[in-house]
Amino acid sequence: MSKTPGKGPTDGPLTVEELQLAVRNHSMPLEALRYDITPAGLHYLLIHFDIPVIDAADWRLSIYGRVGRVLELSLDDIRARPKVSLPVTLECAGNGRSRLHPRPVSQPWVTEAVGTALWTGTPLSGLLAEAGLLDDAVEIVFSGADHGFEKGEELDYARSLSIADASRPEILLAYEMNGQPLLPQHGFPLRLLVPGWYGMASVKWLDRIEAVNRPFDGYYQATNYHYRSGPDDPGVPVRRIRPRALLVPPGYPDFLTRQRTLSAGLCRIEGRAWSGEAPIERVEFGVDGGWMPAELDPPQGAFAWRRWSCIWSAEPGEHVLSCRATDAAGNVQPIEQNWNWIGVGNNMAQAIPVMVR
Amino acid sequence: MSKTPGKGPTDGPLTVEELQLAVRNHSMPLEALRYDITPAGLHYLLIHFDIPVIDAADWRLSIYGRVGRVLELSLDDIRARPKVSLPVTLECAGNGRSRLHPRPVSQPWVTEAVGTALWTGTPLSGLLAEAGLLDDAVEIVFSGADHGFEKGEELDYARSLSIADASRPEILLAYEMNGQPLLPQHGFPLRLLVPGWYGMASVKWLDRIEAVNRPFDGYYQATNYHYRSGPDDPGVPVRRIRPRALLVPPGYPDFLTRQRTLSAGLCRIEGRAWSGEAPIERVEFGVDGGWMPAELDPPQGAFAWRRWSCIWSAEPGEHVLSCRATDAAGNVQPIEQNWNWIGVGNNMAQAIPVMVR
Numbered sequence: 282m283s284k285t286p287g288k289g290p291t292d293g294p295l296t297v298e299e300l301q302l303a304v305r306n307h308s309m310p311l312e313a314l315r316y317d318i319t320p321a322g323l324h325y326l327l328i329h330f331d332i333p334v335i336d337a338a339d340w341r342l343s344i345y346g347r348v349g350r351v352l353e354l355s356l357d358d359i360r361a362r363p364k365v366s367l368p369v370t371l372e373c374a375g376n377g378r379s380r381l382h383p384r385p386v387s388q389p390w391v392t393e394a395v396g397t398a399l400w401t402g403t404p405l406s407g408l409l410a411e412a413g414l415l416d417d418a419v420e421i422v423f424s425g426a427d428h429g430f431e432k433g434e435e436l437d438y439a440r441s442l443s444i445a446d447a448s449r450p451e452i453l454l455a456y457e458m459n460g461q462p463l464l465p466q467h468g469f470p471l472r473l474l475v476p477g478w479y480g481m482a483s484v485k486w487l488d489r490i491e492a493v494n495r496p497f498d499g500y501y502q503a504t505n506y507h508y509r510s511g512p513d514d515p516g517v518p519v520r521r522i523r524p525r526a527l528l529v530p531p532g533y534p535d536f537l538t539r540q541r542t543l544s545a546g547l548c549r550i551e552g553r554a555w556s557g558e559a560p561i562e563r564v565e566f567g568v569d570g571g572w573m574p575a576e577l578d579p580p581q582g583a584f585a586w587r588r589w590s591c592i593w594s595a596e597p598g599e600h601v602l603s604c605r606a607t608d609a610a611g612n613v614q615p616i617e618q619n620w621n622w623i624g625v626g627n628n629m630a631q632a633i634p635v636m637v638r
Numbered sequence: 639m640s641k642t643p644g645k646g647p648t649d650g651p652l653t654v655e656e657l658q659l660a661v662r663n664h665s666m667p668l669e670a671l672r673y674d675i676t677p678a679g680l681h682y683l684l685i686h687f688d689i690p691v692i693d694a695a696d697w698r699l700s701i702y703g704r705v706g707r708v709l710e711l712s713l714d715d716i717r718a719r720p721k722v723s724l725p726v727t728l729e730c731a732g733n734g735r736s737r738l739h740p741r742p743v744s745q746p747w748v749t750e751a752v753g754t755a756l757w758t759g760t761p762l763s764g765l766l767a768e769a770g771l772l773d774d775a776v777e778i779v780f781s782g783a784d785h786g787f788e789k790g791e792e793l794d795y796a797r798s799l800s801i802a803d804a805s806r807p808e809i810l811l812a813y814e815m816n817g818q819p820l821l822p823q824h825g826f827p828l829r830l831l832v833p834g835w836y837g838m839a840s841v842k843w844l845d846r847i848e849a850v851n852r853p854f855d856g857y858y859q860a861t862n863y864h865y866r867s868g869p870d871d872p873g874v875p876v877r878r879i880r881p882r883a884l885l886v887p888p889g890y891p892d893f894l895t896r897q898r899t900l901s902a903g904l905c906r907i908e909g910r911a912w913s914g915e916a917p918i919e920r921v922e923f924g925v926d927g928g929w930m931p932a933e934l935d936p937p938q939g940a941f942a943w944r945r946w947s948c949i950w951s952a953e954p955g956e957h958v959l960s961c962r963a964t965d966a967a968g969n970v971q972p973i974e975q976n977w978n979w980i981g982v983g984n985n986m987a988q989a990i991p992v993m994v995r
Contacts, residue, residue: 294651300660300736301896304748307664310823312688322679322821329893331669379657387894391661430892430899464679466667535787536686537744539658542787 289512290383290622299379299389308376308393314529314553317397317581317588318368318459324396325480326466327373327388329438330429333486337470342454346422346491349413356470359454362403367451367476368585370397370555374479374506374519378624385624392527392631397553397585400474402455406448409492414444418492421447422499423473426486431500440484441497442475451476451584454487476584477521477557479626481506509622516622522557523628524614526564526589526606530633541635548595550575552604553586559610564589567603567630575604595637602633646869647740647979656736656746665733665750671886671910674754674938674945675725675816681753682837683823684730684745686795687786690843694827699811703779703848706770713827716811719760724808724833725942727754727912731836731863731876735981742981749884749988754910754942757831759812763805766849771801775849778804779856780830783843788857797841798854799832808833808941811844833941834878834914836983838863866979873979879914880985881971883921883946883963887990898992905952907932909961910943916967921946924960924987932961952994959990 306327313323337356344352373394378385380392388394409421424439442452453474456463463469468485475482481501497503502518509516529551532543552575554561560583564575578588589604605614618629663684670680694713701709730751735742737749745751766778781796799809810831813820820826825842832839838858854860864873886908889900909932911918917940921932935945946961962971975986 295653295657297652298895300652300657300746301748302894303657303660304665304736304746304750305667305896308661310662310685310689312691313822315691320821320823322681322683323823324679326679328667330891331887332667334669334672379661389657389661391658393661429890430897431894435890435899464677465670466677466680530688533786533792534687537659537788538655539662540787542792 290385292383295389296386299386302388306388308390309396311393311527312529314527315551318399319396321459321461321464324398324467325371325373325394327375327394327480328427328466330427332465333426333428335426335470335486340470342471342487343489344408344412345489347415347418347494348492349415350411352408352412356456359403359471360456362407364401365404365453366399366401367453368397368399368582369474369476370395370584370586371480371483372522372525374481374625377627377629380629381618381620381624381627385622387623395527398458399460400453400455401457401460402453402474404450405452405454405473406450408454409447412492414492417494418444419495420444420493420497422491422493422497423484423487424489424491425484426488434500436500437488438484438501439497439499440482441493441499441502442482479519479522481519505623506625508626511622514622519625522555523626524554524556524558524561524606524608524612525628526552526554526604526614527631528552528566528602528604528633530635532635541633543595543635543637545595545597545637548593549590550593550602551588551590554589554606555586556606556608556612558612559608561587561606562609563607565605566591566593567605568593569600597637600635600637602635603630605630647742649740652746653743656743659745663745665747666753668750668884669886671884672908675756676753678816678818678821681755681824682728682730682751684732684751684837685784685823687784689822690783690785692783692827692843697827699828699844700846701765701769702846704772704775704851705849706772707768709765709769713813716760716828717813719764721758722761722810723756723758724810725754725756725939726831726833727752727941727943728837728840729879729882731838731982734984734986737986738975738977738981738984742979744980752884755815756817757810757812758814758817759810759831761807762809762811762830763807765811766804769849771849774851775801776852777801777850777854779848779850779854780841780844781846781848782841783845791857793857794845795841795858796854796856797839798850798856798859799839836876836879838876862980863982865983868979871979876982879912880983881911881913881915881918881963881965881969882985883909883911883961883971884988885909885923885959885961885990887992889992898990900952900992900994902952902954902994905950906947907950907959908945908947911946911963912943913963913965913969915969916965918944918963919966920964922962923948923950924962925950926957954994957992957994959992960987962987
């Protein structure tokens with residue numbers, strides 16, 4: 282199978298195909314960084330195919346394969362299991378892609394493919410224990426009801442986790458988002474939620490879960506979602522979210538250019554920072570290449586973004602504002618692009634030009 | 639003031655400015671045409687500036703100007719007035735813009751900037767009667783809390799209606815969408831709703847309502863949102879929604895190209911049709927330039943889209959599917975573009991290429 286999802290990188294103009302994806306999927310407007318929990322409809326969305334039509338009354342989840350006991354569960358069955366709610370920040374692995382040179386042709390995110398929701402569901406580990414994994418099971422494969430084509434191959438969206446990853450207590454089969462049943466576009470009636478990982482792991486419209494005795498080689502596992510230097514590099518799988526900070530652009534925008542204008546003087550800058558690798562330890566706010574430390578609010582859970590703020594004394598003129606996060610594992614957000622063949626895991630620091638008057 | 643909102647038309651490639659708008663604002667995925675009422679987060683969104691931060695407890699609506707009695711109303715005051723719920727289809731005046739040649743540079747919609755919600759609020763006419771319009775009042779100006787720049791001018795988003803238009807019984811001050819308080823991005827805590835008109839009339843984040851004794855000349859009233867043949871044409875104001883039908887693309891998409899594949903045989907095609915000018919009277923489904931009548935479901939209110947469907951006998955090969963609506967006033971949706979300087983009111987028929995296997 283081709284190792285080049287998408288069309289490969291280009292420095293050419295944006296294509297109609299990228300525009301079609303951009304108007305379908307959407308990012309979170311940066312001013313929504315103000316909310317601890319992203320309101321419905323503002324959370325980023327990346328939908329590979331179409332939103333499936335699913336009647337919850339007819340829907341069943343199968344857990345099968347290398348298990349002692351096959352389970353067929355209704356939504357009510359799953360709701361009757363232990364219930365956990367977790368605030369979790371999800372980010373698309375392709376966030377930042379459109380800022381790369383050359384630019385991999387796929388969903389053309391700028392920097393805003395993120396969101397934080399309060400997800401409610403039952404821990405996956407409990408259901409796997411009920412099914413009883415056989416000794417030769419090495420991975421769990423999660424398949425969604427979303428169906429389509431990638432480079433001529435017809436497939437359902439599917440991803441796998443190792444038994445160790447799948448057994449972590451925070452991994453949920455989620456049926457509520459922000460206290461309401463999942464919206465159709467977020468995976469109704471049930472989705473996988475893999476806190477700390479880029480969004481591709483959290484399979485939506487969950488249809489079946491299979492324990493398998495060899496590594497899963499599906500397109501979204503073995504071909505797409507790898508860090509590769511070029512089309513022939515076998516690459517490394519994309520997993521946990523790299524550290525990123527974003528700020529709420531201050532002042533007011535121009536409609537077309539989105540250029541910002543604000544008044545000189547003391548200005549409170551705020552934003553959010555997150556990392557799937559380790560807790561956020563430091564955020565710095567940058568002005569024209571100089572950096573100052575930001576103040577961190579208390580964390581709101583191990584898997585959700587953390588608010589930060591600082592006071593900037595804005596001097597008249599044009600400036601470029603930025604921010605960067607460092608996590609407790611020592612991962613520092615880069616200022617230059619960390620380019621790869623399909624433009625994933627790109628956490629280059631944000632750059633917001635402003636005019637202070 | 640310049641008569642050329644945006645940058646004027648181009649046949650050049652998509653710009654970074656258009657991409658920034660496309661990832662911020664979003665359309666309704668076409669498969670969501672299946673719902674009578676569009677679920678939260680799938681309704682199209684066009685936000686000129688930033689989503690304002692508004693505390694409903696502090697918020698007040700002023701009704702002032704050429705009135706006998708100035709009103710200052712809290713959200714509870716407005717909720718205490720007579721309550722009406724209406725299903726209403728809203729569409730962005732710029733829908734279809736990216737398909738034009740040459741292409742006006744602004745929000746680059748494809749064909750999906752639409753949505754239907756159940757809006758709940760109080761009729762505007764009742765509050766205008768309470769305030770008591772003076773005899774010299776000629777228009778009502780609605781200003782939002784959204785604030786920014788257009789071509790160097792700093793302004794709040796604002797639009798006006800004539801006294802006759804503002805007095806129509808279906809015009810609401812809406813505080814609920816689909817039975818829930820307005821989401822921040824849809825105008826929380828209160829928005830104007832002008833059923834039958836393109837979305838620019840339904841001012842969000844309503845801040846104040848002023849009765850004036852001469853026509854309002856604000857940017858979004860007098861400069862933007864006009865049908866103009868060129869920059870020097872005084873043009874005609876954009877008002878009611880022109881007829882449009884859209885279909886749910888059948889089969890399954892390719893991720894990147896969105897090209898559709900389906901199996902040969904009988905295929906149910908469904909979609910929605912609407913017009914702000916008059917009730918929908920006829921929908922035709924088109925295959926490769928030939929047309930067949932579609933069946934219309936009963937209407938779901940005077941201001942909401944109407945479901946249509948038909949059975950297509952899909953023959954193997956490549957086809958282009960289309961649909962077009964006709965309303966009771968005799969307005970027929972065109973097959974060719976109805977071009978204008980800023981790309982508004984463009985209701986050229988949809989064209990969906992499919993591969994039948």
